[in-house]
Amino acid sequence: xxxxxxxxxxxxxxxxxxxxxxxxxxxxxxxxxxxxxxxxxxxxxxxxxxxxxxxxxxxxxxxxxxxxxxxxxxxxxx
Numbered sequence: 061x062x063x064x065x066x067x068x069x070x071x072x073x074x075x076x077x078x079x080x081x082x083x084x085x086x087x088x089x090x091x092x093x094x095x096x097x098x099x100x101x102x103x104x105x106x107x108x109x110x111x112x113x114x115x116x117x118x119x120x121x122x123x124x125x126x127x128x129x130x131x132x133x134x135x136x137x138x
Contacts (some may be wrong), residue, residue, distance in 0.1 A: 064109045064110075064112060064113050064116075065081075065113050065116070066120075067116050067120065070116055070117060070120050071120055071129065072130075072132055073122065073132075074131055075121075075131050078117055078120065080123055081117060082117045082118075084112065084123075085113050085114050085117065086114065087088065087109055088110055089110045089111065089114065092107050092110060093107070113137070117123055
């Protein structure tokens with residue numbers, strides 16, 4: 061089974077890191093779709109894994125927007 065990112069791991073990321081992760085996942089999805097269209101895609105399951113990862117990221121971002129969960133606070137050593 062192709063390994064995706066767990067929701068718990070995504071919840072530990074800050075908002076900026078989530079946006080970066082989302083951009084990377086969307087870029088990978090685009091590349092996988094191009095490979096699928098040209099017949100070069102080896103692992104079809106990876107498309108589903110990436111789509112679910114994108115959905116998880118959007119879900120966590122929406123939870124934070126609605127106040128259902130909070131972004132992790134950074135601890136600074138004094």
